[in-house]
Each structure stands twice: as structure tokens, then as C-alpha cells.
Amino acid sequence: MMKPRIILDSKHLDITVTRLCYQLIEIHNDFSNTVIIGLQPRGIYLATRIHKKLQEILKKKDIKCGSLDTTFYRDDFRQKELVPNKTNIDFIIEGKNVILVDDVLFTGRTIRAGLDAMLAFGRPNDVELLVLIDRRLSRHLPIQAKYVGKTIDSITSEKVKVEWKETDGADKVTLLSND
């Protein structure tokens, strides 16, 4: 039986997203040379949320935000049943600063595939990683996020579930464990 424990509730998730936005603004100013790319399938909700909030804070309407699917770049597509999702990047990333966004950083394999997939669209100037939850003890690859919503210590058998109001009915992050 999976026992759920709430890591972030709706209020704290909003505070965390707002903080991440201000951290981004601290470094990327008005986002004139920076773009946001959310990783499919679950990173796009966080990317959309951050994109919306940034536009509110900066009072700008032209911040670029896209989605990137990594299925064709994964090293495990023959071990798991994976369904490809839409990639939608209708802007140029050549010479831009790219912020890759995903909900949970676990083994780092999705990010590895995401980096490869992104390079098919050009050569960015600088790539940074933003995640909502960093499961810091589970990494298989030397990948770290620059912006982290919350760092948690968890074991492989546990599961982190990120839910969004738009698709799941409520904003919350829960840790499911087997004990």
C-alpha cells in the first residue's frame, strides 16, 4: 500500500513557483535573450505556470515558451512502453539562453535525452535546468539543476507525484512510499 505524504500543498507550491520566477529574473533580467522549454510529458505544466507568472511580473507578453518531447532520444525506449508527445518550439534557440524545465529531477536520464533533443533545434548560448522537486539521492548521471523548488531525500522505490489544478484538479506534490 502506497502511503502518501504531502511535500508541497497548493499555497506552498505557489510560493515556490513565485520564488523560482524571481530567481530567474535575477539572472535573466527581462528575458529578451532567454527562452523557456518544458519537457514532455509532465514538465510542460510547470513551464506554462512559470511562463504565465513571469509575464505577469515583468508585464511582458512576448516571453518565448515551448515544449520538447524526448521519447526518440531516450536510451530505454525498447525497455519501456513510451508514447511520444508533441514538440512545439516555434522560435529560434540558436545563441539564446535556454531554461529547461521539468517537474521532478530523478535519475537525470530524461534531462540527458532532453539536452540531446534540444540540440536538434540549434546551438544555444547557455542552458540551465529548473526543476520543482530534486530527488538528490537518486541520480544516475552527473546532472544538477540550477534552480530547485524543493530538494527531498527519497529512495528509489518511493514515488513523487506532482499534480496541477489544470489537469489533476488541485496543486500539490506528494511522496508515495511503500511502508
Add this chain to the structure above:
Amino acid sequence: MTTLSTKHLLGIKDLTADDIHLILKTAENFKEVINRPIKKVPSLRDITIANLFFENSTRTKLSFELAEKRLSADVVNFSSASSSVKKGETLIDTVNNILAMKVDMVVMRHPNPGAAVFLSKHIEAKIINAGDGAHEHPTQALLDAFSIKEKLGSIKGKKIAIVGDILHSRVALSNIFCLQKLGAEVMVCGPTTLMPKYIHSLGVKVEHDLRKALEWCDVANMLRIQLERQEIKFFPSLREYTMLFGLNKELLDSLSKKIVVMHPGPINRGVEITSDVADSSQSIILEQVENGVAVRMAVLFLLAGRA
């Protein structure tokens, strides 16, 4: 549904509607990939594919080869004209020799119906039928379905007329199976001599008047007259065939609605379809070719992903 129900792609007849939907959905993703600045993904970099063409082909062969290369597979090509088949080697021997060189998938076109099915019973590798005689040409039917869906939004309930040499056409048979599984209505139209004897058992409408067929349909798929498969004369002259079953601009413009015109290629301009129709805004012939690469990438990707 995330995997196909079959290990090989031998014909549309073996696929379920879910299989076809999965292939078409995956192909949408690959269409986006082939329109990127770098049109290549590394998915099949550990896979070797042999393209065995025992019959001439330009489009299908190029399309498969491009699809394979854009998935980063290693590709070996073989055409019977320059091979040991001419020295009397059997099909199984030829293929087993190629497989002994560690090939994972085989794409085969062969003049004999059932060649792909036969091979799949004797060979370990995954087989994709790229056309077997007058039997099936599954990837053509899939790319036709993809193109119709892209143009009209859906296939269910649409009316599709297949016009021309139904008797010798593997494209016709695969298209009939595919479109019916997706819920479309299918009509075949052509001279009685070019209709298979048991065509009614496939559940299609049969029409011998081109104008009536075109007035009925949303999409007209104009087939090529396969003179190379016709050992006897099936109609008095090409000129007469063109007059009765050729699509020209005058006829197209006189219809009460704008229909979509398709052709699997190669076109005999001025026979089954005139140049101004083939190049008109209602024709999606070149879209079919572009979609062919995306659909074949989807088929290769899904079959390779299957254990």
C-alpha cells in the same frame, strides 16, 4: 495502446484499428521531426535494416531509406538486378545470408504475392512488406490514410473512391482494408475488366461511371494503369481508357463540390490524371510523398520498440 499487436508489418489485414491509430499518431510526431533544422533522431542507432527490392521502385525505396537514416539505423540496400538471385539463389537463402551478417529488420518488395508472409515464417528478423505483387502495400495505405486525415481532419464517415486498375493494384487492396478499419466508406471505380471477380466480398461499392464516383466521394485516389502486370489487353486502347476513366480539369471543376485528389505515384501524366489536375490545389500528391517518410519512420520505430 502503446505497442503494436503484431511483430511484422505484412499487410493491413493483420492490423487492428488501434494499431493503425497508433501508427498515425506516432507519424504526426515524426512529421514534426522531419521539419526540424536537424531532421534526425538517434532512436534506431543500434539497429541494422536491409532493404531488399526484388522489384523496381523509386519512391518507396527512397522513402524507406530516408526514414531509416533519419532514425539513425544502419542501412544496407539490395536490388535483385545486380545480385545472386540472377544466379539462381532462392529467396530464403538470399535473406538468410543477409541475416547472417546480423541484420535486425528486413524491408522487402517482391513481385510474388505472399512473399513477405512466407519469409516471416522462416526468418528471425522483423519483416516490413514494401509491396508484394498485386497483394498488399501496407505503408502506402497508411500514408494515404495519414494524408486524408491531415487534409480532412478525420477519416471516419468520409467517402473515398479508388479509381483505375483495381485488379492489379496492391495499393487498392491495402487502402480498402485500412480505410474500412478506420470507418470510411470505400468505392472502387474502373472498367469491368480491371475489377477483381470477388470485389463485392470486400464490402465496397462498385461503380463504372467515373463522374458518378467523383460526385459521390470526398477523396479520389487515382491509381496507375499497371501495364507491366498486364499480360493480355484489358481495354481497347489507352486513349479510350483516358476518355472514360481519366481525370481532367474540366471534369474536376464541373463537380458540385471540391474533392481531394490523390495518386500513389508514379503518375502517367495524361493517362489516369492530366498534368493540370496533378498540379492543382486540390491535389495532395506531394504531401503524400512527404508523409510517406513520417509514416515509415513511425512503423520502423514502433516495430523496433517491440520486443
